[in-house]
Amino acid sequence: MTQTWIILGATSSMARAYAREMAEAGATLVLAARDIDEARRMVPDLTARGAAEASAMRFDARDPSTFGPIVDRVEAEPGEINVAVFVGSMPSQAEIDADPGLIERVTLDNFTGPAQFLARVMPVMEARASGTVVGVSSVAGDRGRIGNYVYGAAKAGFSTYLSGLRNRLTRAGGHVVTVKPGFTDTSMTWGVEGMFLVASPEKVARDIARAVKKRRNVIYTPGFWWVIMTIIKLVPERIFKKLSI
Amino acid sequence: MQWKTADYAGWGRVHKAHGELARPERAADLARIMEDTPAPALGMRRSYNDSLLNDGGRAIDMTRMDKILSFDAATGVVEVEAGVQLGELLRLFAPKGWLPAVVPGTGFPTVGGAIAHDIHGKNHHALGSFGQHVTSVTLLQPGGKRVTASPGRNKALFRATMGGIGQTGVILSAKLQMISTPGTGMRVKETRVGDFDEFLDLLDNSRFDYNVGWIDGTAKGSNLGRGILEEAELTTGVEARKGPSLPVPIDLPGFALSAPTVRLFNAAYWRKVPARGRTHVMPIASHVFPLDKLHDWNRLYGKRGFHQFQCVVPVDAAPVLKDIVGRIAHSGLCSPLAVIKRMGPGRAGMLSFPMEGYTLAIDFPARDKAVRLIHELEAMTIEAGGRLYLGKDALATGDTIKAMYPEWQDWAAEAARADPDGVLITDMVRRLELRG
Structure with missing residues (x-):
């Protein structure tokens, strides 16, 4: 059966790696991104790597008018429709403290924007009784920490949304994978202080592809982040509130 | 665009730099950098020397611009x-x-x-x-x-x-x-070579599209310049495998590649090929990229790093090349990595390395004795009318290099036209004073 993947935020480091992974599997790719010129540059790269077809479309999590055309476009594709959500933004907590208006934008980019898009594509996926949604959340959403709790709160909201969406899509024969990457070597984290055990986007992309194949529900990537986050979640709040990790 | 302060080095890890790096992933980001804060580019950092470094300045890591x-x-x-x-x-x-x-x-x-x-x-x-x-x-x-x-x-x-x-x-x-x-495979013929003169003779008469000689840089006397000639051609019939590459997890101690170890290794390696020779068929990458199976192999030379000396000399200067190989054998400093090859005249640019003749490339652990030896080898290369490779040389002076590259002034004029403020100048260009 032909497989179509809508890649939201297609020009991000992880999305690029995942799109290449899917291209080598012969999928049809719809590259949805704000930087449409860059998404267009990706098209020949992905066809050279084996994509059945690739096309670029404008997508802006903050502009719902960009959502409809993408949904219409994939409705015309036969076979299985899949969505991978790589959009997001991570201003530093200091920038957010200086401009609280950013809270709304961070929420829009990481949670409510992609959620609105998914709400529109859901009926198509349900009608086909197949397909997978990959939602890239973050370990930062597992517990609020002083360093990035607005970003963390948006990702926590997105994780909870994905959990509910899984509940819904499972009934129709589809599936949702929640991905919680640890520190990944992307353009978003380039030059950010205090990173350790950094994974490459290619490693994360391979882990996601495997999780989709095995219909996993929630994955940490690399896997050892499950251990780290389990410990962090176990620290009692009366101690946690005094830590700066 | 974010800049990240980093320490980085060339493959030989002798020259190092401390500076700011950007790593654009989108064409628009790269264009913005070149407009606002232009800097020289670097890639996978496989040049052995300081050609990719900009100590104290900025550089653009191009590895994610890879479409x-x-x-x-x-x-x-x-x-x-x-x-x-x-x-x-x-x-x-x-x-x-x-x-x-x-x-x-x-x-x-x-x-x-x-x-x-x-x-x-x-x-x-x-x-x-x-x-x-x-x-x-x-x-x-x-x-x-x-x-x-x-x-x-x-x-x-x-x-x-x-x-x-x-x-x-x-x-x-x-x-x-x-x-x-015709396919994804290579047919590789290996021949044991007894000495230097036989090597040049075989290289001159090889009819294969690909050839290279491994040379035992420790062999002396009648064995001087012995080695293995590998000749190859493209063929069908093998699938490329994506085998795992083994990492070198630590910097090895200095004695790991000491003279007795290298001598033993080289002798065994030479005997590995039977006297009558042998032929294999293998994936293209296995033949052309032999060292890629060992990730970060530069760590074999320890923290102090290593130099790779590579020269090319004209065909009629073969006797000088033989002296060079002899000088290396007597120094006791050679590593297992020594390669000889016949070059054609093909070159595309004003500062291109190749010339019709023979090229020799040899690694030396970075020690004072090796540096002195390399300076001697440089002098012998000049005597032969040959040249050193800018992707590898880490020790020469500007005068030496300029004498080897007669078009360097034309090149410098073009570079000045493209980059009048000198913002693309790297550590090597500074060391060799190539931009005047």
Whole structure:
């Protein structure tokens, strides 16, 4: 059966790696991104790597008018429709403290924007009784920490949304994978202080592809982040509130 | 665009730099950098020396600018961003019947780095240098100007860019004419070679498209210059496997590659090939990129790093090359990595390394004694009318290099036109005073 993947935020480091992974599997790719010129540059790269077809479309999590055309476009594709959500933004907590208006934008980019898009594509996926949604959340959403709790709160909201969406899509024969990457070597984290055990986007992309194949529900990537986050979640709040990790 | 403060080094890890690095992933980001804060580019850092360093300044890491921008399956012309690795081109296109015309001994270098050093490979005698298969290159120059050069258009700029060590602009993309291959395999013939004269004789008469000689740099007397000749041609019948590569997890201690160990290793390696020779069929990458199975092999030389000496001398200077090999054998400093090859005349740029003759490349652990030896070998190379390779030399002076590259002033003039403020100058260009 032909497989179509809508890649939201297609020009991000992880999305690029995942799109290449899917291209080598012969999928049809719809590259949805704000930087449409860059998404267009990706098209020949992905066809050279084996994509059945690739096309670029404008997508802006903050502009719902960009959502409809993408949904219409994939409705015309036969076979299985899949969505991978790589959009997001991570201003530093200091920038957010200086401009609280950013809270709304961070929420829009990481949670409510992609959620609105998914709400529109859901009926198509349900009608086909197949397909997978990959939602890239973050370990930062597992517990609020002083360093990035607005970003963390948006990702926590997105994780909870994905959990509910899984509940819904499972009934129709589809599936949702929640991905919680640890520190990944992307353009978003380039030059950010205090990173350790950094994974490459290619490693994360391979882990996601495997999780989709095995219909996993929630994955940490690399896997050892499950251990780290389990410990962090176990620290009692009366101690946690005094830590700066 | 974010800048990250980092310590970085060339492959030999002798020269090091501390400075700010950007790593753009989108064409628009790269264009913005070249407009606002232009800096020299670097790739996979496989040059051995300081050619990619800008100590105390800025540099642009191009490894994420790695897309294929077009591919014509009928002609084998591929247009790529500068950060694409040569091994990746081989992996993607060999199953479609095409491969990069020229690859070096490792698949990790980027197209940008291959152009900047006008690299050569095991087929240099047949197909020439990398730049001779570049049909056009698009540069982003300081200030954001975009210029395209080819052998027919902006000719001087093109010749200053091939082998031009990054001084004419940052490479945005390049078009490469690949060569066709009947399959993804290589038939490799190995022959045991008894001494130096026999080696040159066999290299001169080899009829294969790819050839290279491994030389036992520790053998003396009647065994001087003994080694193994590997001759290869493209063939069908083997699937490329994506085997795991083994990492070198630590910096080895200094004695790991001491003289007795190397002598023992080399003798055993030489005997590995039976006296009557042998032939194998293997995936292309296994033959052309032999060292890639060992990731980060530069750590074998320990923290102090190593030098690779590479020279080329004209055919009639073969006796001087024999003296060079003799001098190395008597020094007791040689490592197992020593390679000899016959080169053709092919070169694409003003600062390109190749000349018709023989090239010799040998690694030495970075010790004072080795540095003194390399200076002696430099003097012998000058005497032979040969030259040193800018992708490897880490010790020569400007006068030595300028004497070996008669077109350097034409090159410097083109570099000055492309980069009048000298913002693309690297540590090597400073060391050799190549921009005046």
